[in-house]
Amino acid sequence: MIRTVFRMMLVTSLKDKITLFYALLFPVVLMAGLGYYFDSPEYRERLLVGVIGISTLFWAMQGVSFQVYGQRNKGVYKLLKLTPFPIVSFVLALTLARTLLGLAINAVLLLIGALAFGISIPFFGAVQLLAMLVVGMFCFTCLGFLVVNFARNEGQINMLSNLLQIPMVFGSDAFYSLSAVPEWLARAGKCFPFAYFVDGLQAAAQADTRPWGLSVLIVFAFALAILVLAALTFRWDPDHRETGFRLKKSAAGGGAGG
Amino acid sequence: MNRVLLQAAGLVKRYGSKSVVDGIDLEVREKEVVAVIGPNGAGKSTTLDLILGLKRRDAGSVTYWRHDYKASVGVQLQSTPFFPGLSALDNLKLFAAFHKRRLTVEEGLRLLELCGLRDAAQTEASRLSGGQQKRLAIAAALVHDPKLVFLDEPTAALDPRARREIRDLIRRLAESGASVVFTSHDMEEVGKLADRIVMIREGRSRRPERRRNCWSDMRRQIWKNCI
Numbered sequence: 001m002i003r004t005v006f007r008m009m010l011v012t013s014l015k016d017k018i019t020l021f022y023a024l025l026f027p028v029v030l031m032a033g034l035g036y037y038f039d040s041p042e043y044r045e046r047l048l049v050g051v052i053g054i055s056t057l058f059w060a061m062q063g064v065s066f067q068v069y070g071q072r073n074k075g076v077y078k079l080l081k082l083t084p085f086p087i088v089s090f091v092l093a094l095t096l097a098r099t100l101l102g103l104a105i106n107a108v109l110l111l112i113g114a115l116a117f118g119i120s121i122p123f124f125g126a127v128q129l130l131a132m133l134v135v136g137m138f139c140f141t142c143l144g145f146l147v148v149n150f151a152r153n154e155g156q157i158n159m160l161s162n163l164l165q166i167p168m169v170f171g172s173d174a175f176y177s178l179s180a181v182p183e184w185l186a187r188a189g190k191c192f193p194f195a196y197f198v199d200g201l202q203a204a205a206q207a208d209t210r211p212w213g214l215s216v217l218i219v220f221a222f223a224l225a226i227l228v229l230a231a232l233t234f235r236w237d238p239d240h241r242e243t244g245f246r247l248k249k250s251a252a253g254g255g256a257g258g
Numbered sequence: 259m260n261r262v263l264l265q266a267a268g269l270v271k272r273y274g275s276k277s278v279v280d281g282i283d284l285e286v287r288e289k290e291v292v293a294v295i296g297p298n299g300a301g302k303s304t305t306l307d308l309i310l311g312l313k314r315r316d317a318g319s320v321t322y323w324r325h326d327y328k329a330s331v332g333v334q335l336q337s338t339p340f341f342p343g344l345s346a347l348d349n350l351k352l353f354a355a356f357h358k359r360r361l362t363v364e365e366g367l368r369l370l371e372l373c374g375l376r377d378a379a380q381t382e383a384s385r386l387s388g389g390q391q392k393r394l395a396i397a398a399a400l401v402h403d404p405k406l407v408f409l410d411e412p413t414a415a416l417d418p419r420a421r422r423e424i425r426d427l428i429r430r431l432a433e434s435g436a437s438v439v440f441t442s443h444d445m446e447e448v449g450k451l452a453d454r455i456v457m458i459r460e461g462r463s464r465r466p467e468r469r470r471n472c473w474s475d476m477r478r479q480i481w482k483n484c485i
Contacts, residue, residue, distance in 0.1 A: 008352045012342055079333060237312070
């Protein structure tokens with residue numbers, strides 16, 4: 001049954017046109033625009049890593065937030081509570097489906113980067129890149145779940161996402177070197193997982209194992225911390241007065257047996 | 259007398275100092291169609307949520323005829339929880355998977371046929387009309403052949419033709435042997451469908467002996483609200 005749910009989540013996530021725009025089309029346009037303006041192989045490699053980073057961020061974080069918000073408001077989680085199918089399994093199926101699609105989007109971006117700018121990544125670097133992307137995708141998906149738990153409407157999802165994404169992107173090495181920015185901005189960036197994620201991607205592109213491994217560990221630690229927060233604040237009911245659901249069936253008031 | 263499938267007694271739900279549901283009792287027997295009626299904001303949907311365990315009750319008890327009742331209960335909520343990009347048939351397959359059942363194409367089409375949606379099987383659920391979406395929501399509640407079906411305002415905000423179609427569907431459900439509990443504020447609908455009526459007003463249940471009493475109560479309440 002989980003396979004059916006996973007397959008359906010793939011299809012429904014693929015129809016998420018707005019997130020697809022921000023995760024695929026926008027990074028491609030950004031890569032084309034900046035790549036042709038800054039005609040240097042070093043910068044183009046940084047740019048490719050940067051657009052993969054923001055694509056992952058938008059796809060995993062904002063995409064999940066909007067999808068979960070829509071499902072919660074339409075009563076999907078309420079109905080799931082009335083079925084034998086655990087909500088945790090549903091969330092996992094959704095996350096796995098989105099991760100797989102996110103990786104496919106990243107592969108397209110890599111291919112475009114390779115074809116348009118002649119960027120090549122060594123085989124071991126590609127394996128490292130894949131691992132970093134999976135960990136990053138997991139981390140930002142958890143962040144998406146956390147954001148949606150605090151948002152009361154779609155406008156608040158945008159607001160909260162921007163509040164997190166803007167300092168994350170500007171406080172990272174994604175599009176420029178942090179050595180050229182004020183120190184406080186670089187320090188602020190290090191408070192979020194995105195800077196480490198980009199560092200890890202850049203290290204992977206060079207097949208540089210040590211900084212890559214450190215980045216994977218840090219992003220994974222961020223992911224676990226955010227996952228705990230997201231699980232503690234998870235709401236299955238759009239009604240804010242009904243709280244206390246913690247990714248498991250509530251005991252009090254939960255129907256009855258007999 | 260048919261056996262009792264559901265017994266809810268003394269249900270209470272408070273938000274702060276306000277009691278939204280205040281001591282409601284409800285009993286549903288096998289093959290029975292029970293209507294829960296009352297004006298908007300009377301507490302009908304909250305009562306269903308309490309019975310289904312979707313909201314925490316502050317007092318009262320709910321007892322189903324079997325412990326693993328979820329496997330035999332179908333629910334249509336007021337919202338239509340369909341997944342964007344999936345056809346009507348795929349949505350049904352997904353809901354069947356939630357009930358740990360594999361729905362074949364033939365079974366899915368038969369269910370859509372029962373709900374008058376056979377021609378819309380491959381249409382994206384979000385593109386269906388309001389009436390069709392309600393019927394699909396009811397179909398989704400039936401994917402696992404439930405013994406007890408809850409329908410929350412199944413005909414709300416629909417045109418007369420769509421209401422008639424849903425009434426026919428509820429009738430067919432009852433004929434097939436399922437027990438149905440539905441909420442409504444439509445007296446005509448209630449009169450045509452229900453074996454028994456539970457009236458809720460300001461969070462309290464009133465169980466009129468005769469439908470006529472119930473209707474006159476309702477008329478009086480609606481008239482009062484209009485004034």
